Amino acid sequence: MATITPDKTLDASGLNCPLPVLKTKKAIEELQSGQILEVITTDPGAKADIPAFCNRTGHQLLETVEEGGKIIFYIRKK
Template sequence: MATVTPDKVLDASGLNCPLPVLKTKKALEELQSGQILEVITTDPGAKADIPAFCSRTGHELIETVEEGGKIIFYLRKK
């Protein structure tokens, strides 16, 4: 279970590449620097895509949790 409290939650369940990353980018634009976004997805490709997005953009991937067929990412906006 995650130990992080998000400032915003994005449920991208049922969406496939590239939508989870695009929606993550848009959701992060709405946050202040240092705030945390929780991204919930069912797209297996997101396991590679979200960390790669963070590496490219400088946002911090705090934690990744897999439970019940969902992949949950916690990102801190740079």
């Protein structure tokens, strides 16, 4: 798989629901259409919340990676 190069990174590590989603919403608003946001979180609830956010808003969830206790999402702005 090709490496995804994000245009912006949001580190929401240590934050619990609903903060990772709220911060993701704010960060993605600052991007242009087609740009990629990398979201790093430690909140297990984000595994359901971030995909639901993408489905609801029309942004594309490109990849989810779990490593070292962190969950990393790559989202392309619609």
